[in-house]
Structures are given as structure tokens and as C-alpha cells.
Amino acid sequence: MSNPQLSPSPSPSPSPSPSEPSPLKVQMVPKSVSERLLEKFFDVSEYDFDYRKSAIWSPPVRRNVFLTSNGRIISTEKEMLEKLESVTRRRRRGGCILMFLKEICKVITREEGVKMMSRSYTNLLDLAEGNFPVMSQPREKKRLTRVMTVPGVISEPDDDQDNSVSSDVPSSVNQDRIIVVANQLPVIAKRRPDNKGWNFSWDDYSLLLQLKDGLPEEMEILYVGSLRVDVDPNEQDEVSQHLLDKFKCVPAFLPPEIFTKFYHGFCKQHVWPLFHYMLPLSANHGGVNLKLLAMQQMLKQHPKWQGRAVLVQITNPARGTGKDLENTHDELKASCKRINEAFGQPGYEPIVFIDRPVSLSEKVAYYTIAECVVVTAVRDGMNLTPYEYVACRQGVSESESSSESNGPKKSMLVVSEFIGCSPSLSGAIRVNPWNIEATAEAMNEAISMVDAEKQLRHEKHYRYVSSHDVAFWSRSFFQDMERTCKDHFRRRCWGIGLSFGFRVVALDPNFRKLSIDHMESVYLRSKNRAILLDYDGTVMPQTSHNKAPSAEVISIINTLSGDTKNTVFVVSGRGKESLDKWFSPCKKLGIAAEHGYFMRWSSDDKWEVCGQSSEFGWKEMAEPVMKLYTEATDGSSIETKESALVWHHRDADPSFGSSQAKEMLDHLESVLANEPVTVKRGQYIIEVKPQGLSKGVVAEKIFTSMAGSGRQADFVLCVGDDRSDEEMFEIISSAISSGILSSNTSVFACTVGQKPSKAKYYLDDPAEVVNMLQALAEASDPGSLTEYESDISL
Numbered sequence: 001m002s003n004p005q006l007s008p009s010p011s012p013s014p015s016p017s018p019s020e021p022s023p024l025k026v027q028m029v030p031k032s033v034s035e036r037l038l039e040k041f042f043d044v045s046e047y048d049f050d051y052r053k054s055a056i057w058s059p060p061v062r063r064n065v066f067l068t069s070n071g072r073i074i075s076t077e078k079e080m081l082e083k084l085e086s087v088t089r090r091r092r093r094g095g096c097i098l099m100f101l102k103e104i105c106k107v108i109t110r111e112e113g114v115k116m117m118s119r120s121y122t123n124l125l126d127l128a129e130g131n132f133p134v135m136s137q138p139r140e141k142k143r144l145t146r147v148m149t150v151p152g153v154i155s156e157p158d159d160d161q162d163n164s165v166s167s168d169v170p171s172s173v174n175q176d177r178i179i180v181v182a183n184q185l186p187v188i189a190k191r192r193p194d195n196k197g198w199n200f201s202w203d204d205y206s207l208l209l210q211l212k213d214g215l216p217e218e219m220e221i222l223y224v225g226s227l228r229v230d231v232d233p234n235e236q237d238e239v240s241q242h243l244l245d246k247f248k249c250v251p252a253f254l255p256p257e258i259f260t261k262f263y264h265g266f267c268k269q270h271v272w273p274l275f276h277y278m279l280p281l282s283a284n285h286g287g288v289n290l291k292l293l294a295m296q297q298m299l300k301q302h303p304k305w306q307g308r309a310v311l312v313q314i315t316n317p318a319r320g321t322g323k324d325l326e327n328t329h330d331e332l333k334a335s336c337k338r339i340n341e342a343f344g345q346p347g348y349e350p351i352v353f354i355d356r357p358v359s360l361s362e363k364v365a366y367y368t369i370a371e372c373v374v375v376t377a378v379r380d381g382m383n384l385t386p387y388e389y390v391a392c393r394q395g396v397s398e399s400e401s402s403s404e405s406n407g408p409k410k411s412m413l414v415v416s417e418f419i420g421c422s423p424s425l426s427g428a429i430r431v432n433p434w435n436i437e438a439t440a441e442a443m444n445e446a447i448s449m450v451d452a453e454k455q456l457r458h459e460k461h462y463r464y465v466s467s468h469d470v471a472f473w474s475r476s477f478f479q480d481m482e483r484t485c486k487d488h489f490r491r492r493c494w495g496i497g498l499s500f501g502f503r504v505v506a507l508d509p510n511f512r513k514l515s516i517d518h519m520e521s522v523y524l525r526s527k528n529r530a531i532l533l534d535y536d537g538t539v540m541p542q543t544s545h546n547k548a549p550s551a552e553v554i555s556i557i558n559t560l561s562g563d564t565k566n567t568v569f570v571v572s573g574r575g576k577e578s579l580d581k582w583f584s585p586c587k588k589l590g591i592a593a594e595h596g597y598f599m600r601w602s603s604d605d606k607w608e609v610c611g612q613s614s615e616f617g618w619k620e621m622a623e624p625v626m627k628l629y630t631e632a633t634d635g636s637s638i639e640t641k642e643s644a645l646v647w648h649h650r651d652a653d654p655s656f657g658s659s660q661a662k663e664m665l666d667h668l669e670s671v672l673a674n675e676p677v678t679v680k681r682g683q684y685i686i687e688v689k690p691q692g693l694s695k696g697v698v699a700e701k702i703f704t705s706m707a708g709s710g711r712q713a714d715f716v717l718c719v720g721d722d723r724s725d726e727e728m729f730e731i732i733s734s735a736i737s738s739g740i741l742s743s744n745t746s747v748f749a750c751t752v753g754q755k756p757s758k759a760k761y762y763l764d765d766p767a768e769v770v771n772m773l774q775a776l777a778e779a780s781d782p783g784s785l786t787e788y789e790s791d792i793s794l
């Protein structure tokens with residue numbers, strides 16, 4: 001099958017033959033993305049459609065177009081006409097343009113891989129651009145484009161109004177706007193009592209509504225989402241317009257069956273479990289059975305609570321559906337029954353199971369009297385229950401705060417370590433909910449705690465909850481977004497990699513290839529040069545099996561370091577023994593090994609040990625974790641360095657190794673959270689090293705020492721390929737502002753490979769790095785080399 005081909009036509013568009021219907025010129029329709037595609041592929045400069053009069057087509061095609069449709073090639077304009085007419089017959093009134101464009105898009109999509117834009121998507125773009133009706137023009141009100149109506153072909157554009165924005169759009173639409181797209185709009189819809197139309201009001205409890213408290217006052221907020229009610233298609237235009245005018249809301253009308261598929265199907269059964277690494281069943285099994293079992297265990301272990309402790313389990317009605325959920329629900333009921341039968345007494349049931357919808361006020365009432373809240377979810381996004389509970393307990397008046405005493409405000413939380421809010425609640429007792437005994441003990445500890453302790457914990461919780469509200473979240477989200485987008489339009493985006501490895505990277509427009517000629521001329525003019533070279537991936541290809549430097553590299557580095565104007569350092573994560581052995585011929589070379597844990601200024605100098613870190617007890621915690629992953633990941637291994645532990649997965653299966661590495665990084669970070677170490681990713685490695693060790697610190701030491709001895713660097717060349725090298729690049733600007741480098745210093749920070757980097761320059765690979773160094777070596781002064789050194793230099 002051939003691809004669509006375009007070839008210029010020698011003649012202008014032909015007139016219709018007498019047997020063909022004569023064209024009727026009608027209004028221009030606004031250009032949608034599909035139309036722009038049409039233009040692009042057909043070179044159409046005007047449309048001669050009459051879509052109201054069953055689409056008579058005057059061939060606007062100025063080129064011969066060859067399309068493949070249903071396996072057939074349409075090669076002539078006549079065939080095109082027939083195609084259009086057949087399309088039109090399938091839908092006599094309206095929509096023919098859309099249908100036709102859809103056909104074309106389908107063809108283009110199949111053949112060219114061009115994605116067909118959905119209407120919702122283009123409408124969203126329109127909204128972002130401000131293309132929606134303006135309230136201050138009531139008489140010229142334009143119809144709001146529907147985001148979605150009924151399934152099937154959308155019969156637009158079928159009226160006289162286009163949806164384009166005219167040039168006289170009032171300035172109000174040029175203000176900053178944020179579009180909040182959510183499942184449900186923050187409005188409550190109620191049918192009018194006379195059944196004629198709808199009444200709408202804000203849903204004051206909706207978090208979406210509260211978001212605005214954190215956003216700048218002048219920011220316009222537009223909400224896009226569905227309504228909780230089914231609006232008849234005949235009413236949708238009016239409702240859309242009303243919601244936009246009065247509430248700045250754009251409804252997406254989802255027919256119930258689509259809503260069910262999207263929400264209960266795609267969202268709850270696929271996306272949610274996928275993002276939470278769970279099977280749907282295990283998640284629900286959300287907010288419950290583990291907790292009941294823990295309660296049972298607590299009553300058994302601590303009989304003093306029998307007859308006194310009550311667990312009120314509010315189970316929100318499941319948002320999903322299906323047999324699995326029904327079974328889970330039955331299982332929960334059975335557990336409650338079993339526990340109540342085992343420990344219940346006349347007038348006392350240890351479990352109160354509430355599985356009906358509970359109103360907010362009822363929930364608040366329960367929170368207010370609860371001594372403790374237990375959240376044992378094994379995964380969640382952001383469970384707000386603990387926050388709501390703390391806020392309710394703060395609101396309790398002193399006389400209500402305890403049935404036993406009129407003490408101060410208190411709250412106790414037992415929370416799963418796996419839930420999103422767990423790290424933020426420092427006064428909570430954290431548990432692994434799968435460990436039923438530990439959860440039972442935590443529950444006992446929580447309710448047995450002395451009041452003073454409960455009060456202290458409550459104060460901590462409340463301080464956090466009251467300062468980290470929805471407004472705080474939206475403000476920080478907005479700030480992050482602004483920061484991220486700041487340079488967005490300046491940056492160039494590139495697609496790199498293939499298939500699952502495909503990524504889009506944004507590069508600064510100033511990021512460019514290092515010009516060796518330019519650098520060489522600056523090199524020749526300078527007097528005090530600092531040259532900092534990473535090893536692996538920079539002068540040594542990552543793919544090389546023999547990791548020792550070649551004779552060529554040794555010779556170049558030897559020549560560079562032999563020039564008295566130069567201070568040359570190899571700055572590497574590698575251990576000192578190998579670097580010492582490999583670079584033994586380079587007597588004047590400085591070496592920073594293990595990211596600067598060891599430093600030596602020349603082979604005559606002693607190794608200096610970085611003073612900050614002499615405590616390595618953490619290795620005993622990190623090593624077992626690494627061993628666990630090594631056993632589970634074929635091809636991986638552990639490297640023990642004097643200051644660090646490294647887990648290598650270069651020889652493991654690439655995708656498994658990389659996902660294990662991510663998992664291990666998280667694992668190590670949590671295990672070592674209180675240790676003076678950092679856990680970093682490198683090229684196929686996860687490395688744990690002491691805090692304060694970095695190549696950035698090494699660079700700073702070198703620049704400081706040079707400046708201190710009256711030889712402030714006027715030329716800096718810093719080359720590296722890895723994340724650890726970014727720390728060197730980063731330190732350069734602060735070195736200039738702190739004065740250890742001068743603003744006149746010529747800086748050549750260069751990364752290896754085109755990728756986002758703090759470096760301004762790149763070279764493509766280690767071979768180019770070596771060529772560049774060779775050029776500098778040739779421009780160097782060999783005068784100071786010893787006889788032996790001169791012999792081995794090129």
C-alpha cells in the first residue's frame with residue numbers, strides 16, 4: 001500500500017461538468033485542527049461546501065490526491081466527489097464536513113500515523129486560547145461548543161454561528177486563566193420543581209471550589225467536568241451556556257453508559273490499580289478487613305478493652321461494581337459478625353459497621369467523639385480522613401473532648417505507612433497494615449496513651465493540618481507549574497529513544513556543541529587553567545569492556561597535566577586503587593576518587609580523606625537491602641568502596657533491572673532516612689554515599705585552592721556525562737558569584753551526549769571528548785615534562 005502522495009497539478013481546479021451539481025458558495029467555517037489537516041494535505045484555500053443543502057461539492061482540490069481508503073486508492077477528483085456524496089448520503093443534514101474530515105483523518109491516521117484529534121481535545125485547546133462565548137456580549141452570544149453529547153457522530157457545525165473568536169474579544173478574556181479539569185464540576189444540579197429546566201448552585205464542599213483560595217485573585221478559573229445528573233441532549237446547549245455564564249463551568253455531558261465505562265471501568269478497574277501497583281480486588285480487601293482483624297487481635301491480646309472499645313467502621317459505598325466487590329463486602333460483614341459474636345455482650349458490640357452513605361455532618365459527629373482514628377489502607381492517593389478527623393477534634397469544646405475528663409484537645413492517629421498523608425503526620429503511629437499484630441498493638445498504644453501525650457500529638461497534627469489546607473496545595477501547585485513553565489517557550493523539545501524508551505526532552509536554546517577551535521583559541525590566551533574530567537562515560541566509553549584508559553588517553557592527560565599553566569584533575573566515582581594504578585604515568589595529575597572522598601593533587605602527594613565522613617554504620621543497613629535485590633535480579637552485583645556501596649545492574653535485563661533500581665532507591669531512601677547518607681542513581685547503578693560528598697564540592701575545593709595560591713582560574717574546562725557531574729556544572733555559577741572564579745573566567749562546562757544538563761555545551765561521545773583533549777594537548781606547553789613523560793607523550 002502506498003503512502004498518500006501529493007503532486008502538483010498543472011491546471012487550476014476543474015469546473016464541474018453539466019451532469020454534476022453546481023456548487024453553492026456558503027460561509028466559511030472556522031478552521032478546526034481537522035480542517036487544517038485537510039488544508040495541509042489538500043492545499044485547499046477555500047471551502048465551497050454547502051453543508052446545509054446536503055453538501056454539494058465544488059472540487060477545491062488543486063492537486064492530484066491519492067488516498068487509501070478501505071484499501072482502495074482514490075486517485076481522481078471524480079472519485080473524491082463520489083466519496084463525498086456517499087458520505088453525505090449517510091447523513092443528509094449537517095455534519096457532512098465533519099464526517100468527511102473524519103474520513104480523511106482516518107485515512108491520514110492509518111497511512112501517516114497522524115493522530116486524529118478528538119473534539120474534546122480541540123475544544124479544550126479552544127478554551128485554553130479563550131475561544132468561548134463572552135458574557136459581556138449578550139446579544140451576540142455565541143453558542144458554546146459542546147464538549148460531548150450523545151455517542152455517535154456529532155452533528156456540528158450545523159448552525160449559522162461559528163465558534164471562532166472575533167478580534168473584538170473584550171480584554172477580560174486576556175487575563176490569566178487556569179482550567180481545572182476534573183471528574184465532576186463543583187456545582188449541584190437539581191431539576192426545577194415544575195420539571196422545566198434545572199437549578200444550579202455551587203457545591204460548597206467541593207475541593208475544586210476551595211482551590212481558588214490559593215490562586216491569585218485576578219486569575220480566572222474555568223472548570224471542565226461532568227455533572228452528577230443526566231441532562232437531556234435537547235437541554236444541553238442551554239445548560240452549557242448557563243453554566244459557563246454563571247459558574248464558569250464547562251460541562252462534559254456523559255451518557256450514563258459511557259460514564260459507567262469510564263469511571264467504574266477504565267478509571268477504577270484499570271488506571272487506579274495501575275497507578276497503585278495493585279489488583280483491583282486487593283485494594284478493596286480501601287479504606288477495611290485488615291483493620292477488623294487487628295481489632296479482633298487487640299481485644300484478644302488486651303482483654304481490658306472488651307466491653308469498652310468500639311470500632312465504628314464507616315465504609316463508603318464502593319465506587320466500583322462487580323462480583324469481586326460483592327464478595328469482599330460479604331467477607332467484611334462476616335468478619336464483623338464473627339468478632340461481635342466472639343466479644344459482644346448485652347448492650348455492647350465491638351464493631352459498628354456502617355455501609356450506607358454517611359452525610360458529612362454525621363461523619364463529623366463520629367470524628368468528634370472518636371478517641372482515635374485508624375486508617376489501614378494498603379494504597380491510596382491522598383486519604384483525607386486523618387486530616388478531617390484532626391480538624392474536627394480541634395473544633396471540640398473542652399467539655400466534649402473526653403467523656404472521662406474535661407481535658408484539653410486531643411487526637412490520636414494510627415495510619416498505614418503506605419498512605420499518602422502518612423509522612424505528613426508526625427504524631428501518628430505508623431503501621432504496616434499487613435502486620436495485624438503490630439496494628440493491634442498500635443491501636444492499644446493509641447488508646448492507652450496518657451492525655452498529655454495525646455494533646456502534644458494533636459497539637460502537631462493540627463499545626464500541620466491548619467497550615468497545609470487546599471489553598472496551600474493549590475498555591476504550591478501553581479508555583480511549581482509557573483516555575484516549570486517559565487522557560488517552556490524558550491526551550492527546544494526533542495524526541496529521543498524508541499518505543500517504551502521514547503522521551504521528549506526540553507533543551508535550552510543556548511545548549512550547543514562545543515566548538516573546539518573557539519575553545520582552543522581561548523585556551524591559548526589563558527594563564528591559569530582548571531581542567532576537570534570525569535572518567536566513565538567521558539574519557540572512557542561506557543560500553544568498553546576494558547576499563548583501563550588507553551595509551552592515547554594517558555598520553556593526552558599527561559601532556560595536559562604537564563603544562564604548568566594547567567591544573568588537571570580526574571574527578572570520578574571510582575575507587576582510588578584503580579585510578580591510582582591507571583594514571584600512575586601522569587605524575588602531575590590530580591585525582592579525586594569516590595566522588596572526592598579521597599583527593600590527591602599529584603602522585604607525589606598523599607591521599608587526603610574528606611573529613612566529613614568517618615561513620616559507616618549505615619553500610620550494615622544498606623547492604624542487606626542491596627543483597628535482597630541482587631538475589632532477585634539476575635546479573636546484578638554489589639560493589640563495596642571505602643566510602644560507598646554501589647548496586648550495579650548493567651548486566652541485568654534492562655527493563656527489569658531499571659524497575660528494580662527504582663524500587664530499591666525508594667527502599668534504601670526510607671531505610672536510610674535518618675542516616676547521614678545520600679542515595680543516588682548513576683549509569684546502571686544505585687549508589688549510597690556519605691552526605692556532603694560530591695563532585696561539586698571537589699570542583700569548589702580546586703577552584704578555591706587555585707584562587708588561594710594567587711592563580712585564580714581564568715579558563716575552566718569541566719567535562720562529564722553523568723548526574724554526578726551535573727554537580728560540578730552547578731557549582732560553577734556559584735563559584736563565580738562567591739568570587740573564587742572571576743566573572744571573566746572562560747567557562748566550558750560540557751556534557752557528553754545531547755540531554756538536559758546544567759552544562760552549556762555538549763560533545764556527542766567519549767571519542768569526541770578525546771579528540772577535543774588531543775587538540776588542547778597539542779596547544780599545550782610540553783616544556784615542563786620530565787624526560788620519561790616526554791617519551792610517552794604523543
Ligand SMILES: O=P(O)(O)OC[C@H]1O[C@H](O[C@H]2O[C@H](CO)[C@@H](O)[C@H](O)[C@H]2O)[C@H](O)[C@@H](O)[C@@H]1O
Nearest residue numbers: 534535536547572573574646650682683684685
Ligand atoms: O564518576 P565516574 O568516573 O563516571 O564513575 C562512576 C562509577 O563508575 C563505575 O561504574 C561505571 O562503570 C561500571 C563498569 O566498570 C558500569 O557497569 C557502571 O554502569 C558504570 O556506572 C564504578 O563502578 C562506580 O563505583 C562509580 O561510581
